[in-house]
Amino acid sequence: MKTIDGINKKIAEGSAVVCTAEELKQRIADGETITAADVDVVTTGTFGVMSGTLAVLHLPVTAPGTFRQAEKVWLNGVPAIPGPCPNEGLGSVDLVVYGTAHASAAYGGGHLFRDIVAGKEITVDVESSHLWFSRSVTLAEMGHARLITTRSAFRNYLAVINTKPDTVQSIFSVQGLTGPYTEASVSGCGDINPIQNDPDLRVIGVGTRLLLNGGTGYVMGQGTRSSREKPNIAAYGDMHAMNPEMMGGFVTSLGPECNSSVAIPIPVLDDTVLTSLRITNNRIPLPVADVRDRIPFATASYADVWDGTDSAISYSPDACIHCETCPAAQVCPTGAITLPTGIDPQLCVNCGTCVRECPGGAFSGNLGVLTAGATKVPITLRQSDRARALRLCTHLKDLILDRKFSLTGKVEDLV
Numbered sequence: 538m539k540t541i542d543g544i545n546k547k548i549a550e551g552s553a554v555v556c557t558a559e560e561l562k563q564r565i566a567d568g569e570t571i572t573a574a575d576v577d578v579v580t581t582g583t584f585g586v587m588s589g590t591l592a593v594l595h596l597p598v599t600a601p602g603t604f605r606q607a608e609k610v611w612l613n614g615v616p617a618i619p620g621p622c623p624n625e626g627l628g629s630v631d632l633v634v635y636g637t638a639h640a641s642a643a644y645g646g647g648h649l650f651r652d653i654v655a656g657k658e659i660t661v662d663v664e665s666s667h668l669w670f671s672r673s674v675t676l677a678e679m680g681h682a683r684l685i686t687t688r689s690a691f692r693n694y695l696a697v698i699n700t701k702p703d704t705v706q707s708i709f710s711v712q713g714l715t716g717p718y719t720e721a722s723v724s725g726c727g728d729i730n731p732i733q734n735d736p737d738l739r740v741i742g743v744g745t746r747l748l749l750n751g752g753t754g755y756v757m758g759q760g761t762r763s764s765r766e767k768p769n770i771a772a773y774g775d776m777h778a779m780n781p782e783m784m785g786g787f788v789t790s791l792g793p794e795c796n797s798s799v800a801i802p803i804p805v806l807d808d809t810v811l812t813s814l815r816i817t818n819n820r821i822p823l824p825v826a827d828v829r830d831r832i833p834f835a836t837a838s839y840a841d842v843w844d845g846t847d848s849a850i851s852y853s854p855d856a857c858i859h860c861e862t863c864p865a866a867q868v869c870p871t872g873a874i875t876l877p878t879g880i881d882p883q884l885c886v887n888c889g890t891c892v893r894e895c896p897g898g899a900f901s902g903n904l905g906v907l908t909a910g911a912t913k914v915p916i917t918l919r920q921s922d923r924a925r926a927l928r929l930c931t932h933l934k935d936l937i938l939d940r941k942f943s944l945t946g947k948v949e950d951l952v
């Protein structure tokens with residue numbers, strides 16, 4: 538039986554064997570015999586729309602004594618919730634900001650969090666006793682900037698389709714989900730998802746160190762709606778350490794949503810842990826639900842989403858037929874398209890929306906077909922970015938190999 542302390546000792550000595558979940562599964566698929574003695578840590582990750590994300594901030598506004606207590610606050614127009622500490626007379630505010638709060642149809646909490654982490658100037662507007670105060674502030678001036686997920690990294694998520702003819706506006710669609718059975722919107726990174734690789738939560742628990750949006754964070758406990766059948770985690774991390782590329786806004790047909798990411802190292806303590814790490818996309822059920830009630834009525838698999846498909850979307854400028862206004866750029870949920878340059882890889886989350894919208898076929902990528910029994914529905918939207926999650930797994934592996942990240946054992950079980 539290996540121990541977390543023993544693995545940390547090997548990390549400190551530079552002798553730990555670390556691989557990503559994708560690398561491990563490929564070695565197993567290639568026929569290599571692997572036991573717990575052969576690998577110490579496997580890195581897992583997920584990136585996608587995670588509505589349950591909020592920020593807790595403390596930031597300066599004016600000189601002390603200028604106002605008693607903030608009653609209303611906006612950051613770049615995104616409404617925040619002042620408090621709970623009143624900061625009476627201090628000229629500063631404590632705030633909670635939801636990732637799903639909206640300043641406009643195109644800018645919300647997810648966009649704001651990314652801008653804060655990117656070090657951009659943020660406009661703060663405060664109302665107090667009918668007086669208004671406004672200033673610009675950057676992350677460097679925020680003494681406290683913490684991101685919290687109330688639920689994230691679901692073991693697996695779901696696919697939604699519209700079973701009726703009328704189009705439904707939804708957070709699971711960019712332009713409304715058409716029907717009946719004409720398109721599918723999918724979420725979840727499949728066999729590299731952290732909890733999918735530790736389904737019984739043997740190693741992930743309260744206190745597990747992880748990467749939240751690329752910065753060090755910790756598991757706080759179970760997330761909301763977490764269950765033994767479908768667990769998820771609540772986590773927190775310091776925004777000062779985060780990477781803007783691993784987070785952001787995502788505009789749906791019901792307004793802006795919040796993209797977040799989680800990467801967790803799985804210590805290979807024994808062969809039971811290793812057995813769970815052998816999971817592959819074709820053995821992970823993907824519940825299929827109608828967008829109206831989200832009650833699953835069929836089951837596909839994550840192989841439909843990620844096996845034999847293109848995890849990244851590409852752009853061929855030669856195929857562009859120069860539409861009067863570029864419809865792909867207009868609907869891109871992350872604002873990643875600018876012509877003639879094409880796709881900004883820092884912003885693109887490989888959702889696939891542009892593939893369907895571009896009449897010239899300049900954007901390409903095989904998103905796959907959802908197969909649930911006799912039902913076959915083309916996938917038109919991915920709200921999880923496996924390509925980015927893979928980059929996150931590699932980043933975490935490199936941090937461990939560089940001795941910049943060590944493992945923590947859980948202090949309490951999650952379920």
Ligand code: SF4
Binds near residue numbers: 894900
């Ligand atoms: S939608 Fe496609 S073809 Fe039309 S302008 Fe945009 S990139 Fe070009």
Ligand code: SF4
Binds near residue numbers: 850869892
């Ligand atoms: S895949 Fe296309 S629509 Fe989606 S984020 Fe990237 S560029 Fe935008």
